[in-house]
Amino acid sequence: MLVPQFLSATRRTLPIILRRNIGICAPALQKASDPIQQLFIDKVKEYRQKSSSLGGKLVDVNPEIEKELASELDKLAKQYGGGEGTDMTQFPNFKFTEQPLQESNHATLSLPYPGTPNDYRERIRQLDCSRPQPDTEKYYCIITFYHIIRQARRIRL
Incomplete structure (x- = not known):
């Protein structure tokens, strides 16, 4: 039952498929019939x-x-x-040195003091987080907001 269907599909x-392949392969398999094309092929082989x-x-280099x-x-x-004596054909060797770590002020910051939400609001007003600030102040603002949210969830304002 499947064999007749397969044969009809193949027919x-x-x-x-053959027409497409012959159309593609025939020009590639032909010899150069054009004299200019043949001359170009001869020159490429000679070079x-x-x-x-x-x-x-x-090839055929003059001093100029x-x-x-x-x-x-x-x-x-x-x-x-x-430069002089540098082999430009070789891949360069990179040498990476470990940079010493710098101490950060973040480790010395103390966490916000425990207090009432009004104390936190006052501290936020003092910081005025809307203006550009040094990194330590931004860090302190983020920590302060985090603790305000935690405190508010506990107190359920």
């Missing part, structure tokens, strides 16, 4: 042979091109941190 799709015989260096190449490489070396 429908196989010609489409590959010359380059491989020179060890991958530039060598000077220009050297100046461009020097310019790149200066731009990216190279």
